[in-house]
Amino acid sequence: MTASVAMQGMPMAERAAAATSSGGAAVHCDGITMRFTTERGTVTALDGISLSIPQGSFLTLLGPSGCGKSTLLRVIADLAAPTAGSIQVLGDRPEVARRNRDIGFVFQDAALLPWRTAIQNVSLPLEVGGTIAHAGKRSPAELLKLVGLAGWENAFPHELSGGMRQRVAIARALVSGPKLLLMDEPFGALDEITRDRLNEELLQVWQSTGTTIVFVTHSIYEAVFLSQQVLVLAARPGRVRELVPIHLPLPRHLDMRETPEFVRLAGHLRRVLETC
């Protein structure tokens, strides 16, 4: 039996701990450096990033604008090749994980096709890339239900609110049954109440799918609420400033944000960010 099969049904925190102790990292980066050469000179976007993200865990990248968060996600997703350093995704080269469709990506803009309904948007990756038999894969209709859109299957994007469109984008990213979900400021353009609700729902999706999530945000509160670990990056060049473990219990509810431990963690992250 593989480690991931053995871990199904385990509570998430235990699953992450078991994955760490067995060395089963979803992402392992060693000295990742990324330089861009432009007309104005060379920019070092990432400078020697090393990190290990346990399978099944939820890690957030937090840091000022331009510190390389999106670049790091793109390297993990095999959308960009690093200038130096090595990276493994699910124990292999990122290219292999991408080809196996083990990686889902959600951006700030849902980027739905306006002429397709919600369920047709969710189905699109299956039509484009063909079906791949992944254990635990769910149908487009099941995924829309999972993200709270049962009954909206046949609605077009213009009939949906910003939060609902982003829910469709999450369902679409999950349709190939990815083991790793990368989310680049997915709720950055939403109002606060909608963002709060989606944060709670995202944790439910994470717990029910067992997918490893790497999430990018500017919001300290969002980072503390969602994560098991927050990686703070400093800018110019992008470097790891601190990896902060978040030991708040699961499941989490929004009123936890008023607890002394939550306030302490948010204060700590704010002080670390001030040095970035």
Ligand SMILES: Nc1ncnc2c1ncn2[C@@H]1O[C@H](COP(=O)(O)OP(=O)(O)O)[C@@H](O)[C@H]1O
């Ligand atoms: N394709 C590119 N060409 C040149 N510079 C880039 C490119 N992509 C990112 N950069 C630069 O790399 C740095 C990190 O960018 P990015 O990863 O987008 O940061 P973040 O997502 O944290 O805001 C920035 O200085 C940005 O201008």
Ligand SMILES: [Mg+2]
């Ligand atoms: Mg970015």
